Amino acid sequence: MKLDILVKNVAVWGHEVLCDLGIAGGRFVSLGQAGAAANAALTLDAEGRMAVPGFVEPHIHLDKALISERAPVNVSGTLTEAIEILWEIKRNYTVEEIADRASRVLAQALGHGVTRLRTHVDVDPIGGTRPAEGLIRARERFRDLMDIQIVAFPQEGIVKSPGTEALMREVMKAGVDVVGGMPFNENSPEDSRRHIEIAFDIAKEFDADIDMHVDETDDPMARTLEVLAELTIKNGWQGRVTAGHTCALASYPRNYADHVIDRLREANVNMIANPATNLMLQGRLDDFPKRRGVTQVKELLAAGVNVACGQDCVHDTFYPFGQNDPLEIAFLLCHASQMSQPGEILTVMDMVTGNGARALRVPDFRVAPGGVADLVVLDARDAREAFATRAPRRWVIRKGKLIAETRLETHRYFDIQAAPAR
Structure with missing residues (x-):
């Protein structure tokens, strides 16, 4: 031959x-x-x-990528201000400019060897369906070059943001692949639980996986990660759920952290660490000692939980850097999680290749x-x-x-x- x-x-x-x-x-x-x-x-x-x-990028926001080119400065450097700055920008989004910004970042990622990627896209009454339409258009441009999954991400909440649930179903019908969530961004623990329940309802309706931003906060009292594990088991969605960020896990007392990690293993929840953004954003209001917000990578791995790592943000209101290079993110993770021994370095390479593929359920990787x-x-x-x-x-x-x-x-x-x- x-x-x-x-x-x-x-x-x-x-x-x-x-x-x-x-x-x-x-x-x-x-x-x-x-x-x-x-x-x-x-x-x-x-x-x-x-x-x-091929490298796997399991967590990025292409609809927001490069938005810092025209966004006001995030003066406090916090997650809260980053979200608030975006409100006005989202009102003026167009489908084509979203597709163009996303395409620039996808081309860069491809040059860095990324062949499979999962991107979140904001779904809310502010931007409507335009962000999703823009990413679907960008995905089509790269159809023969990269496998791209899109996650419907209700950053503004579901319960506290009327109309979002209907918009999530609308974009899923239009071609979005995965159901997202951000349950801690609700007004009460009860509403956070309802947020997760709605996501599972939608996922079942479309036979879709779930990928949520979970407890992206320094608050050690945040508890939505355990609820996600519980409802994953209850709904029989083991292996089909991913939790990103999980910064509060880094602030939990040891006994509760071990309990939650055990539940995550039981539920077969995939975990995504985002060292670049979370090192930048978390602990901003702390005096010293200062929390850094990167989830408990070593402890999760030791328990048998699948852990990958992702870029998250590229030149937006949350993070002013980033070039969608998995080697850069892996390098940061080695430092943030103190993974410097030979075997640990090999594990980090797994995190930007095979572990990411498992989270995205890529067959025969x-x-x-x-x-x-x-x-x-x-x-x-x-x-x-x-x-x-x-x-x-x-x-x-x-x-x-x-x-x-x-x-x-x-x-x-x-x-x-x-x-x-x-």
């Missing part, structure tokens, strides 16, 4: 020896010992570089014959080097086609041997 692409001498994530990887018809067709002869239209010699089966030929070759030999250097993406292959390539040249006009002695 003539191959479309042969990737030679590549260190495929999860394999201990260098491989030659054959691609034809958009799929992997061979994976064997390096040095085997093969006929290919395009041959790429990885020279021992590592490769992953691996480099193996018969699988969809998505591959990112990094200019690094291992995960530690990849994070430390935020390694350039040497090649990005999507469905068997080379779609991005990075070539770097460094010219040094000095000679360290000639440096004067001290």
Whole structure:
């Protein structure tokens, strides 16, 4: 068989020896010992570089991305002010400008090797269905380049925001994939519980997964995460629910935190850490010691809970940085969660690849014959080097086609041997 692409001498994530990887018809067709002869239209010699089966971005807000280009400054730097600034901007949204901003960020993500992505989109009476329509339009533009899931996100609440529940059903009918939520942003614990119950009602109606922002607060009395786990079990939605942020978990006393983590494991809830945004936003009003708001990653992993990590925000009212690069987010998480041991570094690479794929329920996410030929070759030999250097993406292959390539040249006009002695 003539191959479309042969990737030679590549260190495929999860394999201990260098491989030659054959691609034809958009799929992997061979994976064997390096040095085997093969006929290919395009041959790429990885020279021992590592490769992953595409990065997974499980949590981002494309409808808000790049909005800082025209938004007032968030003076307090808090989550509350970020949301309030957005109110006026959302009233003036247009479908096309949302699609255009999202497309710019998606193109950047693709260059960084992201081949699967889940984005939240605000659904409320302020912006109506326009944000969802804009992201559906952007998704269509990237249909052959990236698998994109859209989450209906009621940031303004459901119970306290009349009309939102109907809008969520409307956008689900229009092509949104996942039911979102933000239960702590209601006026009482009873309304927070009702918020989650409504989300499950909608999810059952559309046979959809659920992905909620949960307890994105420093308040150790926030309790919606445990309610989400309880209702996941009650509704038989184990494995189909994801909780993002969960900052309050970082402030819980140990005994209650362990109880909640055990319930999350029982409910098979996926967890998403968002280190960039939460390091920036949480603890703003604290004196020292200052809480940092990143969820209990090590403890969740140790309990057997699936944990991934995501970008969350890109140049918006919540976060002024971000380039939708999973290696940057992984690098931040290594610091925020103090994951520096060799095994922990490997786990963090899992968090931006396979763990994210599990949260998005991506089938057969691996480099193996018969699988969809998505591959990112990094200019690094291992995960530690990849994070430390935020390694350039040497090649990005999507469905068997080379779609991005990075070539770097460094010219040094000095000679360290000639440096004067001290």
